[in-house]
Amino acid sequence: MLSLNSDRYLELYLAVGWAGAVIVPLNIRWSPIENEDALRDCRADILFVDKAFAPVGATLAKTIPGLKLVFADDGETPAGTENYETLIARSQAMPDAMRGRDDLAGIFYTGGTTGRSKGVMLSHGNLMANALNALGEGLWPSSTIYLHAAPMFHLANGAAMYSVLLSGGSNVVIQGFTPDGVAAAIQKERVTDVLLVPTMIQMFVDHPTLGNYDLASLRRIAYGASVISDAVLMRAMKALPHVEFTQAYGMTELSPIATVLHWKEHIGDGRAKGRHRGAGRATLGAEVKIVDAEDKVVPRGTVGEIAVRGDMVMMGYWERPEETARAVIDGWMHTGDGGYMDEDGFIYVVDRVKDMIISGGENVYSAEVENALAQHPAVAQCAVIGIPSDRWGEQVHAVVVLKGGASATPEELIEHCKTLIAGYKCPRSVDITATPLPLSGAGKILKRELRRPYWENRDRRVS
Known part of the structure; x- marks a missing residue:
């Protein structure tokens, strides 16, 4: 899928698994060369595109033998491309392929230390383990009206979708992040929850017209993907005093959540202890340890590499067994992040082992x-x-x-x-x-x- 956010993107996440196929969400910010490399690497059969990426899709379809192109958007279908809605209309419903927890559900491409991107293989079990862990942490309850503002190709946003669907909440979709677009969607759809990266939070709360919108429905903002600065967090808490902030730390290889820092640690006693600067504690179903260069656990307070074990750990890197073996040792995913664990089990990310x-x-x-x-x-x-x-x-x-x-x-x-x-x-x-x-x-x-x-x-x- 090479597309901006849409309701059809959500449909495809579910339909592909139902059909027993594998979804590969492509990065909309990549160059055509990078996306071509990913498509060739996973030997993709079908590429779904929207209006924004139809021209790129047409070029890729000409370049990659056998790649079928489907237009998943409104408006006129480009020549030589199948139409998403027409395909549905002329097809019979198919039975669930009944894929199991150990079957491959998706390949999510991430950057590579060798200069080429590598595909993270996640099973149906990986994705469901993460979704249930998030619900167990109190994220996305059944009353959630969740806004997809972050890109849906990013697993953090895709994973939230699974949790919201499991809880019985609602998904609201906008094509992409803009401060006005997010604020307008919150006001119109009475959105309660959204996931944003710190840069988006900064742009949102600093936006000059933010006060023109009714944001009273918003209850929770989850953030992650990078560390948030104290200054941005304080501005966000001041601009949105009725909103609770929760940090989720992880990586694609962990489906993606490893630790959670709840709202209570951002304020009061937790803040006084400096926990708002940390990444939280191991989420339900996850074990976290800090290891040295010889893979031995280091004492509390000592910086080492963060390693995580649990049902959310990836199946491996697509057709890269050697890289998989280096990353996953005895079931422990070695994150490449340097950090330490305090006496209460809170993780603090302070450096990167990976380049x-x-x-x-x-x-x-x-x-x-x-x-x-x-x-x-x-x-x-x-x-x-x-x-x-x-x-x-x-x-x-x-x-x-x-x-x-x-x-x-x-x-x-x-x-x-x-x-x-x-x-x-x-x-x-x-x-x-x-x-x-x-x-x-x-x-x-x-x-x-x-x-x-x-x-x-x-x-x-x-x-």
């Missing part, structure tokens, strides 16, 4: 950006790091050494990257230096040395 940046709630793997930069003929050496950003949490920053006699401007390098990878992955800033990048004894670029000036005097090395 990953989270910008505006989107994962960006440095290797992907470096591979794009390295294809520029003037680049001799490059390194990509995350630096603090008030708006995006973290900002993609590149340090580049040019070849002797070559020239290139930061703007040229950024534009070059945009031809190869999604815009949000491209550097927002570039330092061009004549000094060779610092190397370890094994010849690996010491990115911590490059990151240090930007993160000095901060409690954590992620934003």
Whole structure:
């Protein structure tokens, strides 16, 4: 599925499983090259597109042999494309394929440490375990009117859909996030719940016309995907004093929730203890531990890698057994996030073990950006790091050494990257230096040395 949010997207999440097929939600912010790579990788049979992505879909269908194209939107159907509603009208209802908990339900593509995206395989059991865990935590009760404002290709939003359907709540869909669009939907549909990434929360509560809308129905905002700053959280709580905030921490490989930080920890005694800066405690059905480089549990308060075990842990990476074996050890998913656990079991994320940046709630793997930069003929050496950003949490920053006699401007390098990878992955800033990048004894670029000036005097090395 390559589409903005729609009611048909929700239908497809359910219908594909009913049919015994596998859904692959594609990232609408990716470049056509990246989505082509994903489609070829999973050997997709059918691509559903809306108006916004019909031209891209037509190109992909010409490029990938045997790929069938279906137009899942209102309006005129492009030539050579099947129409979603026409297909339904001329087809007989089919019986449930009765897929079991261990059957593959979806492949969700995420960035890769090697420069190529990899498909996270989630089973029906994975998705249902996460949905039930969320309900057990008190998220999305039966009275919920949930707004799909975050992209539906993101598993966090898709997973919320399953919980809301199980609880008997209602799903409200808008095409995509804008502050006015969210506020208008809340006012019109009496929305009670929405999931937003911190960047969206900041844009929403800082919007100059927010006071023009009736937001009295809104009861809960869940947030995640990246760390929220104290300043943004305080502004949000002030702007929406009747709303409770809940953080969910996790990753696609965990279907996606691992820990939950409830509203009570954002205020009162929990806040006094600094828990509002944490990621909460293990959700129902999950175990969490902090391990060192030898995979041994470290003492409470000691920073190590966060590892998670439970029925929500992915089946593995699509056709990448070696990467799966590195990530999942004895059933424990190694997240790549550095953090510590306090005496009460609360998790605090303070760094990243993986070479990953989270910008505006989107994962960006440095290797992907470096591979794009390295294809520029003037680049001799490059390194990509995350630096603090008030708006995006973290900002993609590149340090580049040019070849002797070559020239290139930061703007040229950024534009070059945009031809190869999604815009949000491209550097927002570039330092061009004549000094060779610092190397370890094994010849690996010491990115911590490059990151240090930007993160000095901060409690954590992620934003």
